[in-house]
Amino acid sequence: MPAYEVEHVCPLTDDQKDLLASAITKxxxxxxxxxxxxxxxxxxxxxxxxxxxxxxxxxxxxIFAYVRHGPSRTQSDYDVVSKALTQAWEEIVPGTELRLVMFYGAIVAGMEAGFSIPQAGDDKQWIEENMEAFKKKAEEGDEHFRELVEEYVR
Incomplete structure:
Protein backbone atom coordinates (compact mmCIF):
# COMPACT_ATOMS: atom_id res chain seq x y z
CA MET A 1 0.00 0.00 0.00
CA PRO A 2 2.57 2.62 0.96
CA ALA A 3 5.78 2.91 -1.02
CA TYR A 4 8.82 4.16 0.86
CA GLU A 5 11.75 5.40 -1.21
CA VAL A 6 14.97 5.56 0.79
CA GLU A 7 17.66 7.52 -1.05
CA HIS A 8 21.11 7.42 0.51
CA VAL A 9 24.46 9.03 -0.20
CA CYS A 10 26.38 7.31 2.59
CA PRO A 11 27.46 3.70 2.11
CA LEU A 12 24.99 1.15 3.48
CA THR A 13 25.68 -2.53 4.02
CA ASP A 14 23.12 -5.12 3.01
CA ASP A 15 22.44 -5.71 6.72
CA GLN A 16 21.74 -1.99 7.23
CA LYS A 17 19.39 -1.99 4.24
CA ASP A 18 17.55 -5.02 5.64
CA LEU A 19 17.28 -3.39 9.07
CA LEU A 20 16.00 -0.13 7.56
CA ALA A 21 13.37 -1.96 5.51
CA SER A 22 12.25 -3.90 8.59
CA ALA A 23 12.12 -0.76 10.73
CA ILE A 24 10.14 1.20 8.13
CA THR A 25 7.69 -1.67 7.76
CA LYS A 26 7.20 -2.02 11.51
CA ILE A 63 13.08 9.13 2.76
CA PHE A 64 10.07 9.82 0.58
CA ALA A 65 6.84 8.04 1.50
CA TYR A 66 3.92 7.68 -0.87
CA VAL A 67 0.89 6.90 1.29
CA ARG A 68 -2.90 6.77 1.32
CA HIS A 69 -3.95 9.96 3.04
CA GLY A 70 -7.36 10.51 4.56
CA PRO A 71 -9.19 11.94 7.55
CA SER A 72 -8.04 9.08 9.79
CA ARG A 73 -4.40 10.18 9.40
CA THR A 74 -3.41 13.41 11.09
CA GLN A 75 -0.37 15.66 10.96
CA SER A 76 0.49 14.25 14.38
CA ASP A 77 0.48 10.70 12.96
CA TYR A 78 2.94 11.69 10.25
CA ASP A 79 5.10 13.52 12.81
CA VAL A 80 5.25 10.38 14.96
CA VAL A 81 6.31 8.30 11.96
CA SER A 82 8.87 10.90 10.87
CA LYS A 83 10.47 10.93 14.31
CA ALA A 84 10.46 7.14 14.54
CA LEU A 85 12.06 6.84 11.08
CA THR A 86 14.74 9.35 12.04
CA GLN A 87 15.45 7.50 15.28
CA ALA A 88 15.65 4.16 13.44
CA TRP A 89 18.07 5.70 10.92
CA GLU A 90 20.29 7.03 13.72
CA GLU A 91 20.40 3.59 15.37
CA ILE A 92 21.01 1.65 12.15
CA VAL A 93 23.32 4.11 10.38
CA PRO A 94 25.09 5.92 13.24
CA GLY A 95 27.18 8.98 12.50
CA THR A 96 25.14 9.96 9.44
CA GLU A 97 22.22 12.33 9.03
CA LEU A 98 18.79 11.57 7.66
CA ARG A 99 18.16 15.04 6.27
CA LEU A 100 14.59 14.67 5.02
CA VAL A 101 11.48 12.60 5.63
CA MET A 102 8.61 13.64 3.36
CA PHE A 103 5.13 12.18 2.92
CA TYR A 104 3.10 12.38 -0.25
CA GLY A 105 -0.58 11.54 0.22
CA ALA A 106 -0.74 10.61 -3.44
CA ILE A 107 -2.13 7.07 -3.46
CA VAL A 108 -5.82 7.26 -4.33
CA ALA A 109 -6.30 3.72 -5.63
CA GLY A 110 -4.35 0.68 -6.69
CA MET A 111 -4.06 -3.05 -6.69
CA GLU A 112 -1.45 -5.13 -4.93
CA ALA A 113 -1.05 -8.92 -4.95
CA GLY A 114 -4.41 -9.15 -6.72
CA PHE A 115 -6.35 -7.08 -4.19
CA SER A 116 -7.72 -3.56 -4.57
CA ILE A 117 -6.23 -1.44 -1.81
CA PRO A 118 -8.56 0.15 0.74
CA GLN A 119 -8.90 3.81 1.58
CA ALA A 120 -6.79 5.09 4.46
CA GLY A 121 -8.34 4.06 7.75
CA ASP A 122 -10.32 1.14 6.31
CA ASP A 123 -7.56 -1.48 6.68
CA LYS A 124 -9.17 -3.52 9.48
CA GLN A 125 -12.48 -3.88 7.65
CA TRP A 126 -10.61 -4.66 4.41
CA ILE A 127 -8.59 -7.38 6.14
CA GLU A 128 -11.76 -8.93 7.55
CA GLU A 129 -13.46 -8.83 4.14
CA ASN A 130 -10.49 -10.47 2.42
CA MET A 131 -9.27 -12.87 5.12
CA GLU A 132 -10.72 -15.97 3.46
CA ALA A 133 -8.89 -15.12 0.22
CA PHE A 134 -5.71 -14.43 2.21
CA LYS A 135 -6.05 -17.82 3.93
CA LYS A 136 -6.54 -19.53 0.58
CA LYS A 137 -3.34 -17.98 -0.78
CA ALA A 138 -1.53 -19.05 2.40
CA GLU A 139 -2.84 -22.61 2.05
CA GLU A 140 -1.64 -22.64 -1.56
CA GLY A 141 1.89 -22.01 -0.28
CA ASP A 142 2.27 -18.24 -0.54
CA GLU A 143 4.67 -17.47 2.32
CA HIS A 144 3.81 -13.78 2.40
CA PHE A 145 0.14 -14.50 2.90
CA ARG A 146 0.92 -17.17 5.51
CA GLU A 147 2.73 -14.47 7.50
CA LEU A 148 -0.16 -12.04 6.97
CA VAL A 149 -2.68 -14.57 8.27
CA GLU A 150 -0.46 -15.28 11.29
CA GLU A 151 -0.18 -11.53 11.92
CA TYR A 152 -3.96 -11.11 12.18
CA VAL A 153 -5.30 -14.49 13.33
CA ARG A 154 -4.08 -14.95 16.88
Whole structure:
Protein backbone atom coordinates (compact mmCIF):
# COMPACT_ATOMS: atom_id res chain seq x y z
CA MET A 1 0.00 0.00 0.00
CA PRO A 2 2.57 2.62 0.96
CA ALA A 3 5.78 2.91 -1.02
CA TYR A 4 8.82 4.16 0.86
CA GLU A 5 11.75 5.40 -1.21
CA VAL A 6 14.97 5.56 0.79
CA GLU A 7 17.66 7.52 -1.05
CA HIS A 8 21.11 7.42 0.51
CA VAL A 9 24.46 9.03 -0.20
CA CYS A 10 26.38 7.31 2.59
CA PRO A 11 27.46 3.70 2.11
CA LEU A 12 24.99 1.15 3.48
CA THR A 13 25.68 -2.53 4.02
CA ASP A 14 23.12 -5.12 3.01
CA ASP A 15 22.44 -5.71 6.72
CA GLN A 16 21.74 -1.99 7.23
CA LYS A 17 19.39 -1.99 4.24
CA ASP A 18 17.55 -5.02 5.64
CA LEU A 19 17.28 -3.39 9.07
CA LEU A 20 16.00 -0.13 7.56
CA ALA A 21 13.37 -1.96 5.51
CA SER A 22 12.25 -3.90 8.59
CA ALA A 23 12.12 -0.76 10.73
CA ILE A 24 10.14 1.20 8.13
CA THR A 25 7.69 -1.67 7.76
CA LYS A 26 7.20 -2.02 11.51
CA UNK A 27 6.85 1.73 12.11
CA UNK A 28 4.30 2.21 9.32
CA UNK A 29 2.23 -0.86 10.12
CA UNK A 30 2.07 -0.01 13.83
CA UNK A 31 1.10 3.63 13.32
CA UNK A 32 -1.43 3.09 10.54
CA UNK A 33 -2.59 -0.53 11.10
CA UNK A 34 -1.51 -1.51 7.59
CA UNK A 35 -0.60 -5.18 7.03
CA UNK A 36 3.19 -5.59 6.85
CA UNK A 37 2.83 -7.53 3.60
CA UNK A 38 1.68 -4.39 1.84
CA UNK A 39 4.43 -2.01 3.05
CA UNK A 40 6.85 -1.54 0.16
CA UNK A 41 10.39 -0.21 0.56
CA UNK A 42 13.00 0.58 -2.08
CA UNK A 43 16.51 1.64 -1.10
CA UNK A 44 18.60 3.44 -3.72
CA UNK A 45 22.18 4.71 -3.64
CA UNK A 46 22.06 8.25 -5.07
CA UNK A 47 25.64 9.19 -4.20
CA UNK A 48 26.46 9.47 -7.91
CA UNK A 49 23.52 11.77 -8.68
CA UNK A 50 23.47 15.53 -8.54
CA UNK A 51 20.84 16.66 -6.05
CA UNK A 52 20.09 20.21 -5.00
CA UNK A 53 18.77 22.19 -2.05
CA UNK A 54 18.19 25.94 -2.36
CA UNK A 55 19.55 25.81 -5.89
CA UNK A 56 22.93 24.45 -4.79
CA UNK A 57 24.30 20.96 -5.11
CA UNK A 58 23.75 19.14 -1.84
CA UNK A 59 23.99 15.44 -1.08
CA UNK A 60 21.81 14.04 1.66
CA UNK A 61 20.07 10.92 2.90
CA UNK A 62 16.29 11.09 2.67
CA ILE A 63 13.08 9.13 2.76
CA PHE A 64 10.07 9.82 0.58
CA ALA A 65 6.84 8.04 1.50
CA TYR A 66 3.92 7.68 -0.87
CA VAL A 67 0.89 6.90 1.29
CA ARG A 68 -2.90 6.77 1.32
CA HIS A 69 -3.95 9.96 3.04
CA GLY A 70 -7.36 10.51 4.56
CA PRO A 71 -9.19 11.94 7.55
CA SER A 72 -8.04 9.08 9.79
CA ARG A 73 -4.40 10.18 9.40
CA THR A 74 -3.41 13.41 11.09
CA GLN A 75 -0.37 15.66 10.96
CA SER A 76 0.49 14.25 14.38
CA ASP A 77 0.48 10.70 12.96
CA TYR A 78 2.94 11.69 10.25
CA ASP A 79 5.10 13.52 12.81
CA VAL A 80 5.25 10.38 14.96
CA VAL A 81 6.31 8.30 11.96
CA SER A 82 8.87 10.90 10.87
CA LYS A 83 10.47 10.93 14.31
CA ALA A 84 10.46 7.14 14.54
CA LEU A 85 12.06 6.84 11.08
CA THR A 86 14.74 9.35 12.04
CA GLN A 87 15.45 7.50 15.28
CA ALA A 88 15.65 4.16 13.44
CA TRP A 89 18.07 5.70 10.92
CA GLU A 90 20.29 7.03 13.72
CA GLU A 91 20.40 3.59 15.37
CA ILE A 92 21.01 1.65 12.15
CA VAL A 93 23.32 4.11 10.38
CA PRO A 94 25.09 5.92 13.24
CA GLY A 95 27.18 8.98 12.50
CA THR A 96 25.14 9.96 9.44
CA GLU A 97 22.22 12.33 9.03
CA LEU A 98 18.79 11.57 7.66
CA ARG A 99 18.16 15.04 6.27
CA LEU A 100 14.59 14.67 5.02
CA VAL A 101 11.48 12.60 5.63
CA MET A 102 8.61 13.64 3.36
CA PHE A 103 5.13 12.18 2.92
CA TYR A 104 3.10 12.38 -0.25
CA GLY A 105 -0.58 11.54 0.22
CA ALA A 106 -0.74 10.61 -3.44
CA ILE A 107 -2.13 7.07 -3.46
CA VAL A 108 -5.82 7.26 -4.33
CA ALA A 109 -6.30 3.72 -5.63
CA GLY A 110 -4.35 0.68 -6.69
CA MET A 111 -4.06 -3.05 -6.69
CA GLU A 112 -1.45 -5.13 -4.93
CA ALA A 113 -1.05 -8.92 -4.95
CA GLY A 114 -4.41 -9.15 -6.72
CA PHE A 115 -6.35 -7.08 -4.19
CA SER A 116 -7.72 -3.56 -4.57
CA ILE A 117 -6.23 -1.44 -1.81
CA PRO A 118 -8.56 0.15 0.74
CA GLN A 119 -8.90 3.81 1.58
CA ALA A 120 -6.79 5.09 4.46
CA GLY A 121 -8.34 4.06 7.75
CA ASP A 122 -10.32 1.14 6.31
CA ASP A 123 -7.56 -1.48 6.68
CA LYS A 124 -9.17 -3.52 9.48
CA GLN A 125 -12.48 -3.88 7.65
CA TRP A 126 -10.61 -4.66 4.41
CA ILE A 127 -8.59 -7.38 6.14
CA GLU A 128 -11.76 -8.93 7.55
CA GLU A 129 -13.46 -8.83 4.14
CA ASN A 130 -10.49 -10.47 2.42
CA MET A 131 -9.27 -12.87 5.12
CA GLU A 132 -10.72 -15.97 3.46
CA ALA A 133 -8.89 -15.12 0.22
CA PHE A 134 -5.71 -14.43 2.21
CA LYS A 135 -6.05 -17.82 3.93
CA LYS A 136 -6.54 -19.53 0.58
CA LYS A 137 -3.34 -17.98 -0.78
CA ALA A 138 -1.53 -19.05 2.40
CA GLU A 139 -2.84 -22.61 2.05
CA GLU A 140 -1.64 -22.64 -1.56
CA GLY A 141 1.89 -22.01 -0.28
CA ASP A 142 2.27 -18.24 -0.54
CA GLU A 143 4.67 -17.47 2.32
CA HIS A 144 3.81 -13.78 2.40
CA PHE A 145 0.14 -14.50 2.90
CA ARG A 146 0.92 -17.17 5.51
CA GLU A 147 2.73 -14.47 7.50
CA LEU A 148 -0.16 -12.04 6.97
CA VAL A 149 -2.68 -14.57 8.27
CA GLU A 150 -0.46 -15.28 11.29
CA GLU A 151 -0.18 -11.53 11.92
CA TYR A 152 -3.96 -11.11 12.18
CA VAL A 153 -5.30 -14.49 13.33
CA ARG A 154 -4.08 -14.95 16.88
Missing amino acids: IHSQQFSAPKLFVNVRITDISGQRTYVAGKQYKSNR
